[in-house]
Structures are given as C-alpha cells and as structure tokens.
Amino acid sequence: MLELRDVPDDRRDERLAQTIERVSARRVTSRYLDPEVARAQVEELAERRAETSSMLDIVDGVSVVGGVWAGADGDELVVHDVFLDQPGIASDLVPLLEDHARSRGMRMIGIGVQPGDDAHAAVASYPGFTVRATNMALPLDDGLTDAGGLRLRPMTAEEYARFMEGEVEGFADELASAGMDREHALERSRTLMQELLPSGMGTLDMEFDVAEVDGQAVGELWLSTGETMAFVYNIVVRPEHRRRGYGAGIMNAAALRCRHLGHPVLGLNVFAHNPSARALYDKLGYQVTHDYFALDLPDAG
Numbered sequence: 001m002l003e004l005r006d007v008p009d010d011r012r013d014e015r016l017a018q019t020i021e022r023v024s025a026r027r028v029t030s031r032y033l034d035p036e037v038a039r040a041q042v043e044e045l046a047e048r049r050a051e052t053s054s055m056l057d058i059v060d061g062v063s064v065v066g067g068v069w070a071g072a073d074g075d076e077l078v079v080h081d082v083f084l085d086q087p088g089i090a091s092d093l094v095p096l097l098e099d100h101a102r103s104r105g106m107r108m109i110g111i112g113v114q115p116g117d118d119a120h121a122a123v124a125s126y127p128g129f130t131v132r133a134t135n136m137a138l139p140l141d142d143g144l145t146d147a148g149g150l151r152l153r154p155m156t157a158e159e160y161a162r163f164m165e166g167e168v169e170g171f172a173d174e175l176a177s178a179g180m181d182r183e184h185a186l187e188r189s190r191t192l193m194q195e196l197l198p199s200g201m202g203t204l205d206m207e208f209d210v211a212e213v214d215g216q217a218v219g220e221l222w223l224s225t226g227e228t229m230a231f232v233y234n235i236v237v238r239p240e241h242r243r244r245g246y247g248a249g250i251m252n253a254a255a256l257r258c259r260h261l262g263h264p265v266l267g268l269n270v271f272a273h274n275p276s277a278r279a280l281y282d283k284l285g286y287q288v289t290h291d292y293f294a295l296d297l298p299d300a301g
Contacts (some may be wrong), residue, residue: 002058002059002065003096005059006055007067015055015277016055019067020039020043021093023081024038027042029114029289030135031227031229032227032229032264052072053069053080054075054100056100058084058096063125066082066089066119067082068097070097072104074109074180074188075107076109076110077101078110078111079120082111082120083120087118087119090123090125093123094109098297108295110132110292110294110295111123113291115282115289126295128132130272131272131293132271133179133195133286133292134193135268135288135289135291136268137253137287138285139264140263140264140265144252147249150218150252151212151253152209152214152221154208154209154218155201155210157201160208162224163222167189168190169189171189174274175272178272178273205224206222207225209222209223211249213246213249213290218241219250220234221234221253223254228263228264229263229265230261230263230265231267232266235247235250247277
C-alpha cells in the first residue's frame with residue numbers, strides 16, 4: 001500500500017535539486033527558454049512556494065517508489081512535479097493526493113502535462129481529470145500567412161485604458177469557467193495583472209496594438225516579447241466585426257510582427273471551454289506544448 005511522507009531533512013536538498021532540474025528541463029522544452037533562465041525561474045518559484053508546498057516521497061512499504069512536489073494556490077493543490085518508478089502506480093497515488101488536498105481545504109488538484117511526460121500523463125489519466133487549458137506554439141518560419149489588409153498599430157493611452165478596463169474581470173471569468181472559485185479567480189487575476197504590468201502600458205517587453213482594416217479598428221492584441229518565445233496574452237475581435245476572419249488576420253499579423261522582432265516561435269494559452277478559439281489555432285498550425293488538467297473535489301473544504 002502506498003503512502004505519502006515528507007522527504008526527510010537529510011535528503012531534502014538533494015530532492016530539491018533533482019526536482020528543479022526536472023521542472024527546468026520541462027520549461028526549456030515547452031517555453032523555449034534558455035536553460036539558465038528556466039532554472040532561475042524554477043528556483044524563484046521554489047523559494048516563493050517554500051511555505052505553501054510540500055516535497056513528498058511516495059513510499060511502498062520500505063521502498064521509495066517516486067516523489068511529488070505539490071503546493072497550494074488558493075483553493076487548488078498544484079502538482080508541480082511528480083516522478084514514478086512505474087507509471088501504473090499513479091492509480092494508487094491520486095487518492096493519496098486527494099486526501100492530501102482535502103486535509104488542506106483544497107477544492108481541486110491541477111497538473112500540467114507535456115507530450116512524452118509519462119509520469120504526469122499517468123496522473124492526469126486518472127478518472128475525473130479533465131483538460132482545463134492548453135498552451136500552444138507556432139514556429140515562425142518562412143511559411144507564415146500574410147495578414148491581408150489587416151495591420152497593427154500601437155494603442156494610444158486612451159485606447160489602452162479602455163482595453164484594460166475589462167481585463168481583470170474578463171480573465172477572472174475565464175478562470176471561473178475553467179473551474180476556479182470565483183473569489184479566488186478575481187484575486188489571481190488582479191495579482192497576475194499587477195505582476196505582468198507593474199508599469200502599465202510602459203511595462204518593458206509588453207506590446208499593445210489595435211488591429212485595423214481600411215483605417216477602421218476591428219480588434220486589439222496584447223503581446224509579450226521579453227523571452228525567446230513571444231506570447232499572446234489576449235486577442236480581441238470587436239463584437240460588430242466578428243465572423244469575418246479578423247481573428248485569423250490578427251494572429252497572422254502577430255506572427256509576422258514577432259518574427260520581425262527575431263522570435264523563433266509564438267505561444268498562447270487557450271481554455272478548454274473556448275473550442276472555437278482552439279479550432280482557429282489548430283487551423284493556423286499551432287501545436288500543443290502543454291496541457292493543464294484538473295480534478296474537482298466537490299466534497300472538500
């Protein structure tokens with residue numbers, strides 16, 4: 001019978017180093033990061049989550065058969081890392097994670113899965129886990145599609161203010177639709193916006209554009225250009241201009257813009273409750289780099 005036990009103090013530094021190595025390697029692959037940048041990010045995450053996360057051994061009798069790094073994020077137990085001697089033991093591990101989550105008042109368990117990640121995939125295949133969001137990426141090679149008559153121009157300060165008015169509420173709505181408690185969704189959205197945009201419109205490596213066709217504004221685009229992989233934080237087609245192909249046009253313009261800036265790849269996140277957006281990104285050639293699965297615990301708390 002499996003058990004979860006805290007990693008003993010005399011092995012904790014070694015386990016932490018191994019965990020940082022695995023998580024960093026996944027970030028290099030999924031986010032196209034330089035290895036040193038990825039390592040610095042994970043080390044910072046480990047330090048920030050030191051008081052709210054647990055480094056656990058998966059024990060079968062007297063043998064350690066795997067390990068887990070998991071921590072609280074609001075009402076969610078996030079599994080940052082898991083390794084298993086045999087993927088098949090995931091079916092016995094998940095009930096232990098459920099008990100661990102319930103004991104801490106968590107309402108759900110979340111875990112990310114990259115293609116080829118057998119241990120994480122085994123956990124996410126447990127009955128009840130569903131995909132909540134997917135990260136995708138497009139190589140910015142010579143085969144990019146032209147944006148047609150659509151062009152991007154920088155937002156004015158007034159346009160930025162209007163654009164951001166609904167961003168906190170809008171992203172909170174997305175998180176709540178993906179299963180997060182509404183109050184925590186609002187808290188996370190506010191925190192994220194503060195972290196992403198400490199200087200507002202002037203934040204380094206953030207771009208805010210208006211999409212125009214024949215001089216008429218049809219949508220907006222928010223891009224991050226600070227890392228190897230540029231990233232689309234939000235794309236909006238104005239309601240009166242929807243169903244005219246402008247979503248694809250904005251995405252094509254974004255890809256061309258990022259290639260011009262020297263980025264080899266453009267990434268984005270799409271929530272599972274937005275199948276029309278997912279269909280667009282599939283059609284444009286984006287490939288899955290990371291799925292995020294969650295398991296609800298309705299009897300917790």
